[in-house]
């Protein structure tokens with residue numbers, strides 16, 4: 396599979412006076428990328444432009460340097476799993492996937508549909524009508540139709556919605572496999588643990604804007620100015636609390652009388668990592684343990700959303 400790179404260059408999209416996507420620039424390469432953002436952040440609009448069914452109001456979206464919009468050649472490389480339910484409830488799963496294989500003009504549409512349905516483990520229900528499927532099954536059949544032409548790029552809008560835990564794990568495995576094969580896989584989600592579990596790389600959108608980009612830990616590290624919380628164990632917690640609060644890098648200290656746990660809120664990650672060992676050394680206090688209490692993507696995300 397030759398590597399495919401999607402480039403979004405200063406892209407905006409507005410609907411009347413609603414700016415859904417605002418001056419976004421990003422590059423999406425092979426492997427799995429998570430597009431993270433709360434509802435209404437502009438994820439679906441961006442995916443629509445990446446897939447080539449929505450025109451940017453400004454800027455360009457290209458796949459390996461070729462404009463995506465109005466370019467049927469490019470569509471052959473892209474598979475899209477839209478958020479919306481397909482309105483083809485009267486078709487069987489087989490007919491639905493086969494129709495997509497035929498639309499792509501594949502040489503052997505039947506073989507392609509068979510392969511795609513097997514990939515998502517839906518052969519057992521392929522003779523039943525899509526309208527009778529559970530939400531998770533509909534999601535899988537949409538996935539089969541997106542995969543029917545064996546695309547190098549796979550775009551999925553909120554693919555885990557409505558899936559039960561087993562289906563979710565199955566889809567995660569499938570996407571990991573797609574990423575490992577060198578495909579460019581982008582999925583959107585507002586559920587932080589999904590993104591954290593699956594994506595090597597994340598792009599964060601908030602209110603139409605591109606809020607952050609990179610590895611989850613890198614993004615966290617970039618945000619050195621937000622408050623960070625730590626739990627500390629030392630040879631003299633009370634003495635350390637007093638010494639830390641005397642410095643401006645510490646926003647708050649809390650020494651729990653009952654449990655003896657010292658928690659500290661630092662204003663800046665970098666300043667605090669420099670301050671703590673110095674203060675401890677000067678006061679002759681030994682540090683036994685320093686652990687961050689807010690490592691979760693949830694805390695990073697709520698920080699981005701608030702800012």
Ligand SMILES: Nc1ncnc2c1ncn2[C@@H]1O[C@H](COP(=O)(O)OP(=O)(O)OP(=O)(O)O)[C@@H](O)[C@H]1O
Nearest residue numbers: 410413414415432433434435436437438439440441
């Ligand atoms: N066709 C449209 N006409 C008018 N406004 C639209 C249209 N599509 C999207 N919007 C608006 O653009 C903004 C971004 O919507 P979008 O669906 O892209 O966000 P999202 O991050 O995908 O959210 P969700 O997870 O809820 O789908 C919203 O304010 C939405 O109301």
